[in-house]
Amino acid sequence: MKKILPLLILLITTAAASAQQYVLSGRIRGQQNEPVGFTSVYIRNSTYSTTANEDGLYQFKLTAGTYHIVYRFVGYREQVQVVTITDHDVQLDVNLEAEIFEPANTTSEYNRKTDRGMDIMHKVLAYREMHMDEFKTYKCAVYIKGVQKLVSAPKSLLGGAVMKQLDLDSNGRGILYQSESLSQFNLQRPNKFKEIFIASKMAGENTAFSYNKASDLQVNLYDNIFYINGLSSRGFISPVASNAFAFYRYRLEGTTVSNGRTIFKIEVIPRHKYEQAFKGYLYIVDKEWRIYSADLLLNSKDNNINLIDTLRISQQYVPILDSVWLPTSVQFDFKGDVLGFKFEGYYLGIYNNYRINQTFPDDYFDGEVLRIDTAAKLKSAAYWANTRPVPLTPLEARYYEKKDSIAAVKKSPEYIEALQHTKNNINYFTYLIWGYNASSRNEKDSLYVYPFLQTFYYNTVEGFGINAKVRYTKVLDDFRTFSVTPALRYGFSNKLFSANVHSEYKNDPFHHVKFYTDFGSDILDLNNVGTRSLYFNTLSTLFYNNNYVKYYRSQYGDIGYQREIKNGILWSAELSYATRTQLYNTSFRLFRDVKDKEFTPNNPLAPPGAHYDEKFPLFPQNQALTFKTSLTFTFDQKYITRPTGKTNLPSKYPTLTLNYRKGINNILGSDVNYDFLSADISQYHIRIGLSGYSSFKLTGGDFLNRKTLYFMDYNHFLGNQGTTFDPTYIGSFHFLPFYTYSTNGAFLEAHYQHNFSGSIFNKIPFLRKLKLEEIIGANYLTTRDNRNYREFYVGIQRLIFRVDYGVSYTDNKKYIQGIRIFYGIR
Incomplete structure (x- = not known):
């Protein structure tokens, strides 16, 4: 035993040393020594990657060994550096050369019939389904980072209190919101996924929109329709959709060779202005006819997106296996201007440690799409410093430090007491419409008036x-x-x-x-x-x-x-x-x-x-x-x-509800004696590609027994009398009297509404800037005593404001026509 013990100690020490990780870091610059932010950096023949921060700084944690490090960014030549890690950290700065694409045409004039870009994209679309079916399942680790910044603001609106509250510098600039998350993402084609949150960190106020989950940044350009939650109710046609040639033209701008592969740079050109289509570039691998990378753009003027002015979507694909390429990174960059407040930011997703064609238990994808670990929001600053793949910029690090310090102050009894006193002060205007809330210091007790x-x-x-x-x-x-x-x-x-x-x-x-x-x-x-x-x-x-x-x-x-x-x-x-x-x-x-x-x-x-x-x-x-x-x-x-x-999420399938009501006779002196049965099926916000979304509700029922019941026991309907109405519930009528159609017999009612989400008005110059949404709908009701009541209406909506014009009929006679309005108060 005495002879074996030193050997065991030596083996354990050697194993620990071999598992020791060292940091490979550096700065990525261009030919003019400018930082090349958000460059993709990955290890060849692996699924381990990272991305540089916006200052061009990157870092890897690696064990001892020799690695081929690949640096890629749109517009720059891919570079490979061989690095040997021994027993210490390594600093490796890289200068990327601008990518030089050999021109595809000898003339600058574009001919859509003869340009080779059209032929290349025909081949890409022919291979589209094959690339979609290259794998059945995978799991990977995903890191998401988001930053929203204010870059300028009207000085007349920036008082000292405002600047202090938003933590802005003297020029009205600063970070408004910052978030990070780390999760395990599991996917089974075509549309099943489950994400498990390991860690998350947020600071500041989210003033625009938020993509904090891996599922939020699932960008698959091989799908026909591309949806961007929060920015548009309509979809966008992918430039690699099966019907893409009806929406796009393609121009071959040039070719280059990268690590033995010929890459085509294809300009994506929408056929029509003000269409739900992208501008930008696709980079295509020759002979494999797959996406190498993408750099696409949407803007508020042409594409009717909300909240922001421009959105740039960048994506890099890498070979996971010889026949399987998957994204190593995806990035949303955005800019906007609201009343002179100019803001910008990005959401970045990094995908690591892909494991292809994993076998999941039969009941693994059970409807749970996200599970948040109990300790996800409790990770320490040391944990994040050791785990995050993208270094923080000095500004981002200071922002976290300030917010963490403020959070510590906010936990003090003195601050909580002062805050609670302020929160519980009554605002008479808000009380008039929305009521009054007050709560205790620990938020365990609350009162609503x-x-x-x-x-x-x-x-x-x-x-x-x-x-x-x-x-x-x-x-x-x-x-x-x-x-x-x-x-x-x-x-x-x-x-x-x-x-x-x-x-x-x-x-x-x-x-x-x-x-x-x-x-x-x-x-x-x-x-x-x-x-x-x-x-x-x-x-x-x-x-x-x-x-x-x-x-x-x-x-x-x-x-x-x-x-x-x-x-x-x-x-x-x-x-x-x-x-x-x-x-x-x-x-x-x-x-x-x-x-x-x-x-x-x-x-x-x-x-x-x-x-x-x-x-x-x-x-x-x-x-x-x-x-x-x-x-x-x-x-x-x-x-x-x-x-x-x-928390349940909306389903993409209809919801079915079965209702039964019984009036019980001769118990506690009860006078009623009836049985009522009904069923309804409904679905809201059904996406219809480029044309907005639809909603419907269909309800039918009857009294199986009606021996004794009174008017309040009848089946009633959600009618409307008066100029105002509430459109937030699909299942209501515009002109139906409140009581006339109430019934103690069989009935059938149907409601349908479609919101075009600006797809019509976006083609009309003077209406385009208003970003109005066009609405059409119909309601129907028939009962035993009142047959065939119908309503038809059209409307326009902007935010909480809506105006409808409609007409109703009873049998074959016009009943009521007129205008109905809604302005947020029910």
Whole structure:
């Protein structure tokens, strides 16, 4: 044993030494000694790569050995340096030579019929599907870095407080936002992926858009349509799409030889101006007819992108195997100008350690597209210094140091106390529309006071009234939350006082579990899917004599439960008991006299011309014990798993919901006896390539048993009366009366809407700059007693503002036509 022990120590020491890593670093410059930022640097015959920072600095961590280091950047000749690492760090500065492409044409005149670039791209498109199918699966490590900077601003708007808040220099320049992430990315063609966040770091305020995940920067130019989330609702045609020749011309600008391969530089030229197409260059490998690199450009003027003025997309491909090339880096560079504030930035993705054709378990791609490790945001500065592949610039390092120092100060009790006092100060303007929030120092307790616009109201049943409502929320821990919402309501005309409490308990955010209870009394709308808010009903009643909403009184109690029983399957159930009482008009005030216009009775089924003060019975006082349940199926449900819960993402397939409602008779004196069954299928934001996106909803149902039910038990529809409307929900009507079509029989309703996202107006010069979105839609409803109601409309939208013009028909007769507007308030 004594003889073996020294040998074991020697072997362990030798192994440790051989595993020792050393740093290869340097600066990359051009022929004029200018820094060549964001140069791709990788080790030949490996999948280990990095990228220089914007100052041209790069670094590798390598074990002892000899390496062929490849330096590549668009516009410069690829350079290979042989480096031997022994027992110390190595400094290697590189000067890149400008790439000289041998001209393809002896004349400067471009002939699209004879130019060889068209022939080359025909071959690229012929090989397109083969290159897409070169692998089935892979996994790799991905590093994402993003920086957003303000480069100039109007001095008149840069006060000392603003500059201090944004941490700007005297010229109004500085970093606004900076982020890094490191993840493992797993992909299975054609469209399954799972990303596991290992580490993430963010500082500052994201003022434009953000791509912090590997999936955000998945740029596959071999796909037909290229989508850029956050910048456009429309897709862009890839210059390597199967139908690319309908959108592009190609010009061979020149050829060069790089490491034994002939590379063609192809200029990408859109056939039409103001098209969803790129400008720029593709670099193509001769004989293999694959992409070597890409340098493509979009701009706001020609391509109708939002938020920014220009976006440059650069991508470098490297051979992972002889027959498989994959991106080693992708970069989005952007610039913009908003009201004189000029900003720029980039998002950079570096792909390392590719492992091709990995075998994943059958259930590995189960819908989870991102999993965030519990400690991902807790990594230390030392961890990042040792791990990040791209060195920080001095400005970026100082920015992190400042933000880390500020974060430490913000954790002090004195700062938290001062901040909390400021946050809890009431702003009366925001309270008027959005309400008021206050919270405790540790954010465990919060109070929300509902907006003034929902507190004071007027209607013909109650007169002027007060509806005071607050919500208290208690965060018990990362997984459990309890909230209680008491409400008091009083009508000064009918002198009815109502009080109720809603409470909610959430204890499993990974399965969206929720318990809730309600009890008390309230004044409710006879249409239980909603009509007009208290605010808009007050305006229409006082100023236009339109008392659209019809009310009744309910004294009730209910209990409900919700749970996702399996990914994509959400179940909910509720049992309720209520005593319902009919109400009548008691007040008839006006702020202005409307000629030949009178109020209507508080009975939606009163005969035409009935006097508003007449008491037409609609239903007797009754008791109702009701059970309802629903199952919602979201097919191919994708989701993100965070340490504190699960977040479901929109599916690319329709969602199916089955609903059942039972009026239970002769228990607790219940008078109702009915069974109602319905189903709806819907999908929102269906991308239609270059033409925007569509949404639809289709619902049908019937009362299987209708022995005893009252008007509030009918199936109601989301109609609209008045000039304003709410377009945020596909399933509403523009002109449908609130109560006329409510039914106790079979029904079918359908809704469809398409948003062209500027694809029409972008071709009209004086409208192009407005960036308006064009909308068309149709709604349909048929019931047992009211057949074939239809609506057709067109609209324009910009941000939260929307104006629609439409026309409706009942049977074959025109019913209503007119304008509907929306400006963000519901």
